[in-house]
Amino acid sequence: MDTARLVGDYELGPRLGSGSFAVVWLAKHRSSGLEVAIKEIDKKKLSPKVRDNLLKEISILSTIDHPNIIRFYEAIETGDRIFLVLEYCSGGDLADYINVHGKVSEAVAKHFMRQLALGLQVLQEKHCIHRDLKPQNLLLSSKEVTPLLKIGDFGFARSLTPESMAETFCGSPLYMAPEIIRNQKYDAKADLWSAGAILFQLVTGKPPFDGTNHIQLFQNIVRDTELKFPGDALNEIHPDCVDLCRSLLRRDPIERLTFREFFSHRFLHEPRQMHGITHFDADTSRGKSSLSYAQQSSTNRFKSSSENVYKHESSSSASTSNILMQQHVSCEKTNEGQSSSNQLGVLDSLELIEREYVLVNRPSEGSSDYFDTSLEAQRPLPDVSAPRPASGSYLLTEVQRLTIVHPPTKLQLLQQYAEALTEVANEMDNAGQVKESFAVTLVVLAAWRKALEICDSWMVSVGEDRVNTTTPETSNPDLNSPEVAKTWVTQEFVTAFNQAETSSTQLNQTSAATHMPDAMETIYEKALAYGKSGGAEEYLNNKESAARLYKKAILLLSFIIEEAVTLPLSPPFSLTPDDKKRILYYISNLQHRRSHL
Structure with a gap:
């Protein structure tokens, strides 16, 4: 058996292409498994001009680290060859x-x-x-x-x-x-x-x-x-x-x-209207690129669309908001300076994640699914005959289409999001972060409220106007029946409501007036934490644990870009196109890492 040809710490694989003075090989790092493209250059074929161009390429690429510029890892020189180790792009050109x-x-x-x-x-x-x-x-x-x-x-x-x-x-x-x-x-x-x-x-x-x-x-x-x-x-x-x-x-x-x-x-x-959602561009004049809300208010608040569940009153003073059964918890009042500070923090976190975990900047061809195969198998297949719109837009379009095409699938998707968010809320509560837990629980409540609205529309469309009052016999009810689905969703909503009410009581016992944290910021930071922990587990070769943590991170980030912008929150949550792009970029890298475990 022929042994693989080695160049430094890389094993050369199949040839990807060739030119008049260079051959490009697919290669893999012997210890990390990182796939790269290696450009092998024959020094004897280099004219002074070509050699000068080569030195320019090395000089330029060695100073740039950006997702839209091919990444240069290193140059290896032997007696008659120069090898440029570059990022491998599996999609061709x-x-x-x-x-x-x-x-x-x-x-x-x-x-x-x-x-x-x-x-x-x-x-x-x-x-x-x-x-x-x-x-x-x-x-x-x-x-x-x-x-x-x-x-x-x-x-x-x-x-x-x-x-x-x-x-x-x-x-x-x-x-x-x-x-x-x-x-x-x-x-x-x-x-x-x-x-x-x-x-x-x-x-x-x-x-x-x-x-x-x-x-x-x-x-x-x-x-x-x-x-x-x-x-x-x-x-x-x-x-x-x-x-x-x-x-x-x-x-x-x-x-x-x-x-x-x-x-x-x-x-x-230019901001575009898509399915009733306004997407806001980044403030390029200030160089901002971070998670942000539609700038309809100077305060960040979340609520269920059911007014008797979560009500808020805008005020310039330190007034309280009516939250759950007339109990009083004041929402955080964020001024412009504080908002800017928070945005910078998010940007730093994103850049840190990209630097730490972008091992190969390409998602696996077979790893584009965010969720378990069992769920994805039930989702309607997208029309692949026509080009898809930009990544973020396509995700939003596909998820929103599920509500109309297949309500059971959309309900299962909302269930996955709600379960992931409930886990975050429970972890926060166990860590003594009651405010953060309560804020995330309100988002869970909004998700189940949306599920109720889907059930109502579904029942009207099929001519049903009554709800089955019997409790489903299993934890996995037959969601193909709108009547059963409505009963199940109602129970989940009540459970989330009770959890939110319990958290609200705990907050009242802690302080008469408590500043509320930013729920979306909490969810986002938790996703980053899962991603970092997954990277650490992968490094220690704990593949099962790494895969589980990567999945959690992907699910939370997917919720932010796919579902959060559609929930009945106040003020409405939105993402700038740059934010969406960067989160999608991070998701693709997490998917890639998970698919290679």
């Missing part, structure tokens, strides 16, 4: 994706362009231009419909001061800026032209310019005065997308969008 899917939906295009913008923003901050942006150099973390996109292949990249101009003729003809074709000096705006060409190809299925040969292609790029969309594309593509294409593909770099304008363009950042 965007060119392959376009070949398979053709033109994509606006939502999918937005998903990729947002991630490209985030990567370009990092390069811009480092005064670096890529100079060869094209679909072949945009790598994908997995073969999912909306994978993580990463900018790769920095061989042509060059670091610039903001005022300097490059003169080197480089780049790919289909995506090359006119100023490069004209052999003029150019700056970072050349990358923006390439980004526009990529966006155009995503939404139309073909590049913005073509030609029978390079000469004709160059002439079309330089001479055409107006960007032409094929067929009826203008009737199908959102005006914001059309505007971004035209604003990026302006031949005069001075008239082209600036990077700041690109990052803040309406197509990438």
